[in-house]
Amino acid sequence: MDSNGAEPCPSTTENKAIGVTIITGFLGSGKSTLIRRILTEQHGLRLVVVENEFSAKGTVEEAIVTQGVGPDAFEQFIQLPNGCICCAAQDDLTDALSRLIRSRPGQVDHILVEASGLADPGPVAASFWVDDELETGLILDSVVAIADAVNIQSYLRDGDGMSEKARITQKQLVVADQVLLNKIDLLGTDPQNSDPAASEEERMAKRVSAVERSLREAGCSASINPTKRCIFDISKLLGVRAYDYDTSARSFSAPAPEKFSQHVHGEKMAVGTLTVSFEKVAFDSTLLDRAFGELLWENGESEPSHAIAEPPMEIWRMKALVEVEGEQRKWIYQSVHTLFESSVSSVDAADGVSHFIFIGKLLESTALRACLEKAIAVNLAPSPSSWIK
Ligand SMILES: Nc1nc2c(ncn2[C@@H]2O[C@H](COP(=O)(O)OP(=O)(O)OP(=O)(O)O)[C@@H](O)[C@H]2O)c(=O)[nH]1
Numbered sequence: 001m002d003s004n005g006a007e008p009c010p011s012t013t014e015n016k017a018i019g020v021t022i023i024t025g026f027l028g029s030g031k032s033t034l035i036r037r038i039l040t041e042q043h044g045l046r047l048v049v050v051e052n053e054f055s056a057k058g059t060v061e062e063a064i065v066t067q068g069v070g071p072d073a074f075e076q077f078i079q080l081p082n083g084c085i086c087c088a089a090q091d092d093l094t095d096a097l098s099r100l101i102r103s104r105p106g107q108v109d110h111i112l113v114e115a116s117g118l119a120d121p122g123p124v125a126a127s128f129w130v131d132d133e134l135e136t137g138l139i140l141d142s143v144v145a146i147a148d149a150v151n152i153q154s155y156l157r158d159g160d161g162m163s164e165k166a167r168i169t170q171k172q173l174v175v176a177d178q179v180l181l182n183k184i185d186l187l188g189t190d191p192q193n194s195d196p197a198a199s200e201e202e203r204m205a206k207r208v209s210a211v212e213r214s215l216r217e218a219g220c221s222a223s224i225n226p227t228k229r230c231i232f233d234i235s236k237l238l239g240v241r242a243y244d245y246d247t248s249a250r251s252f253s254a255p256a257p258e259k260f261s262q263h264v265h266g267e268k269m270a271v272g273t274l275t276v277s278f279e280k281v282a283f284d285s286t287l288l289d290r291a292f293g294e295l296l297w298e299n300g301e302s303e304p305s306h307a308i309a310e311p312p313m314e315i316w317r318m319k320a321l322v323e324v325e326g327e328q329r330k331w332i333y334q335s336v337h338t339l340f341e342s343s344v345s346s347v348d349a350a351d352g353v354s355h356f357i358f359i360g361k362l363l364e365s366t367a368l369r370a371c372l373e374k375a376i377a378v379n380l381a382p383s384p385s386s387w388i389k
Pocket of ligand 1: 025026027028029030031032033034116117182183184185186227228229230
């Protein structure tokens with residue numbers, strides 16, 4: 001318990017590495033509002049805030065975020081020129097934060113990074129996720145996306161869903177581990193679909209559900225939490241360790257049906273989630289590394305190739321629970337952006353079942369399956385059956 005009598009979020013104190021929460025969301029969705037809310041709550045965490053400086057006058061952003069916030073509410077407030085958080089300087093950001101927490105041992109509990117509203121949060125999330133936490137002292141806690149309930153549907157539809165605005169909005173939702181569907185106070189009720197017998201609350205709930213459906217169709221598989229002015233239980237946002245292997249293993253054991261969704265334009269799946277499953281096979285870990293390399297690097301966003309699909313598919317996020325030859329426990333593989341890593345889960349192996357969940361754009365099941373099949377080490381049945389959703 002701290003001097004304010006507040007209990008720190010438990011998972012942020014158990015692990016010595018300092019958790020980093022990336023806050024993303026399109027322009028004006030409520031990112032600063034959320035940070036301000038976190039800074040004013042009694043959670044007992046000593047926070048470092050990294051803010052994207054939107055204007056040439058950096059003081060504007062800081063003033064907005066720290067409005068009504070006492071000087072003790074945060075350990076340090078860092079502002080970076082617009083774009084830097086999500087551009088090539090992201091490694092510098094990781095290094096700078098690493099140096100900062102080392103220079104103040106025991107004085108920082110958690111770091112909040114506000115990504116630019118116009119940026120893809122994937123690369124910055126990857127820069128925190130892959131760094132060896134023992135070396136940097138940092139660990140990616142989760143990616144939180146704020147969606148403006150009033151405008152998000154039009155952003156997603158922009159340019160028939162294919163404009164840069166639509167792409168960025170989709171990516172922010174797809175990469176997120178949690179979504180705050182914010183500004184629901186401005187949604188109003190839909191006059192065209194209003195049932196005169198329904199109460200105001202029921203009509204509002206319908207509007208919220210309609211927006212939630214659009215987010216699912218856009219490939220969002222995170223939990224969606226409707227909010228007004230980002231009022232939300234902070235203990236459910238910070239210290240969640242969304243990338244911990246045990247957390248991931250649990251999400252594999254009972255995937256929600258809405259995990260498998262797609263946003264279709266004509267014949268192609270524009271943005272969505274696709275699962276490739278195998279039964280009665282075990283994979284070779286070295287060959288699997290190679291297969292992921294092929295999918296993420298040769299066919300990924302940074303080095304697009306036309307080898308597998310035309311236009312190339314984009315894998316934004318991948319989670320897999322895999323039976324690996326000779327291992328008693330299944331392995332978890334995760335990718336963020338173009339980086340991936342593996343670890344042993346707590347799930348027993350032996351049934352030969354492996355699930356690979358891909359989230360991205362223009363995903364092509366045949367190409368994904370063909371690439372993964374090259375990594376099969378042992379075929380326990382003559383013709384492995386499989387299902388794809
Ligand atoms: N009515 C209403 N207004 C909100 C809500 N949340 C935020 N706002 C307002 O929306 C505006 C934008 O909120 P910010 O928190 O600055 O949004 P942001 O995502 O940080 O904006 P950028 O930094 O420009 O990307 C501000 O005027 C907020 O006061 C909400 O739930 N309801």
